[in-house]
Amino acid sequence: MLKAIFALILALAAGPVRAQSTAVQPTRFAGTWVGTQAWAIANPPPGSRNDQPVTLTIDLVDGRIQGTMTPFFGGDDGVTFVDTTVVGDELHAKAVVGRPRPVAASGDEPAPPAAARGGRRGGPQRNWKDAVDITFVFKSDGAVQMSGTGDVMLGDVKWMSFRYDLSKKRSRY
Numbered sequence: 001m002l003k004a005i006f007a008l009i010l011a012l013a014a015g016p017v018r019a020q021s022t023a024v025q026p027t028r029f030a031g032t033w034v035g036t037q038a039w040a041i042a043n044p045p046p047g048s049r050n051d052q053p054v055t056l057t058i059d060l061v062d063g064r065i066q067g068t069m070t071p072f073f074g075g076d077d078g079v080t081f082v083d084t085t086v087v088g089d090e091l092h093a094k095a096v097v098g099r100p101r102p103v104a105a106s107g108d109e110p111a112p113p114a115a116a117r118g119g120r121r122g123g124p125q126r127n128w129k130d131a132v133d134i135t136f137v138f139k140s141d142g143a144v145q146m147s148g149t150g151d152v153m154l155g156d157v158k159w160m161s162f163r164y165d166l167s168k169k170r171s172r173y
Helices: 004-012
Strands: 031-041 052-062 064-070 079-087 090-099 132-140 146-152 155-170
Touching: 031 090, 031 146, 064 090, 132 155
Parallel strands: none
Antiparallel strands: 031 052, 031 155, 052 064, 064 079, 079 090, 090 132, 132 146, 146 155
16 A cells, blocks of 8 residues: 555656657658748748749658658759658658669669769769758648758768748649
8 A cells, every 4th residue: 555655656756647659650751742841940042032932742651651842942953862761750851853863673673862873982973963961851731831941961971951831732623
């Protein structure tokens, strides 16, 4: 009896019990999102456009999240997600500029981030895109709004940062 009272006192002293947050379903992020990409750095390059329109397309294929964003960095190449995870209520995605190069002879597997594609750590560098990795973090309100950030790494150095304000594109009936 004394142990039960002591356990109750400890539980009350610890504060209210909170339910652990669970990861949201990847379907929350699926769809076509349109909005703006803006610089998230103190001094953007001269002549840069602050709010650039972008389209982010996220699909679920065999339970895996795949995505592309166009344009990116002012170019037509866009970016392609190469690794995605849902952490809590956020989508974390690693991306490469353009389309990833296949790493397997069969071409079935997408290329990993730049560090493993050659370039700065072994293998010949084919162009500047090989040394660039992008890390996105997106958070959706579960309905039609999503915001996020994108950090562009050149080698091991943070090169640029962007912020995103997106809305789910509505289909026409």
